[in-house]
Amino acid sequence: MPQFAANLSMMFNEVAFPQRFAAAAAAGFKAVEFLFPYAHSPQEVAGWLKENQLQNVLFNLPPGDWDAGERGIAALPGREEEFRAGVAKGITYALAMGTPRVHMMAGLIPAGAEVSVYREVYLRNMRYAAQEVGKHGLKLLLEPINGRDMPGYFLNSQAQAHALREEGGEANVLVQMDFYHAQIVEGDLATTFKKHFDGIGHVQIASVPSRNEPDDGEVNYAYLFRLLDEMGYEGWIGCEYRPRGRTEDGLGWLKAAETASIPASTRTSGA
Numbered sequence: 001m002p003q004f005a006a007n008l009s010m011m012f013n014e015v016a017f018p019q020r021f022a023a024a025a026a027a028g029f030k031a032v033e034f035l036f037p038y039a040h041s042p043q044e045v046a047g048w049l050k051e052n053q054l055q056n057v058l059f060n061l062p063p064g065d066w067d068a069g070e071r072g073i074a075a076l077p078g079r080e081e082e083f084r085a086g087v088a089k090g091i092t093y094a095l096a097m098g099t100p101r102v103h104m105m106a107g108l109i110p111a112g113a114e115v116s117v118y119r120e121v122y123l124r125n126m127r128y129a130a131q132e133v134g135k136h137g138l139k140l141l142l143e144p145i146n147g148r149d150m151p152g153y154f155l156n157s158q159a160q161a162h163a164l165r166e167e168g169g170e171a172n173v174l175v176q177m178d179f180y181h182a183q184i185v186e187g188d189l190a191t192t193f194k195k196h197f198d199g200i201g202h203v204q205i206a207s208v209p210s211r212n213e214p215d216d217g218e219v220n221y222a223y224l225f226r227l228l229d230e231m232g233y234e235g236w237i238g239c240e241y242r243p244r245g246r247t248e249d250g251l252g253w254l255k256a257a258e259t260a261s262i263p264a265s266t267r268t269s270g271a
Helices: 017-026 042-051 080-097 115-134 158-168 179-185 189-199 221-231 252-260
Strands: 003-007 031-033 055-060 101-103 139-142 173-178 200-205 236-239
Touching: 003 055, 017 031, 017 042, 031 236, 042 055, 042 080, 055 080, 055 236, 080 101, 080 115, 101 200, 115 139, 115 158, 139 158, 139 200, 158 173, 158 189, 173 179, 173 189, 179 189, 179 200, 189 200, 189 221, 221 252
Parallel strands: 003 031, 003 236, 031 055, 055 101, 101 139, 139 173, 173 200, 200 236
Antiparallel strands: none
């Protein structure tokens, strides 16, 4: 049965970030993910998780100057010292919150730049981060992001990410497969998921092309949820989508997915 984690950076935006934990729990979620926790202390975020009996399954390492448009620094030459400081900061938060995996954002590269230079920096930083988080039993995740939403992003496809993961040679490095990004970049979602199954550490969902609730658009999520069950995927599915309206009003898809995963013989029937 799929396990769904609410993305608190995109969902429950009707309330401030600290109140989103209670809102997610009230909606039935047992786990959450978010982009960044760094506006709050590790102890504060850990407290909100504990109060609401939630598990944090994922967040991003510091991305550079997000407000200025930076989207990660792992592939950027000359930013290695800052990157290493960010890894240490991310570990501090992960340990305080009991988070098992962190995502390393690659960053944007200039048009016409020599990609091989950025690739080598990325590989070195990936190995460093993997070894550092590995000392604490954590996983490091890489995520391809489509170039339509994030033009110039270094890492775009599942094939590219898995090639880097394999070349890096660190056992605790896995790839996120956000079906939204993957559909836009390459499609063929089921075959791609099967091909890279052993190297996938986290899944995320949203409708395509609108990035709303996963109950509309060109991706058949009911089929994909069944596939994940059949393949024995034991990780979480992050709900990284923008609700069309009030978050709670759009959760019909979640109830339908959970019901569909319960064998008919064990469902409670009503009058």
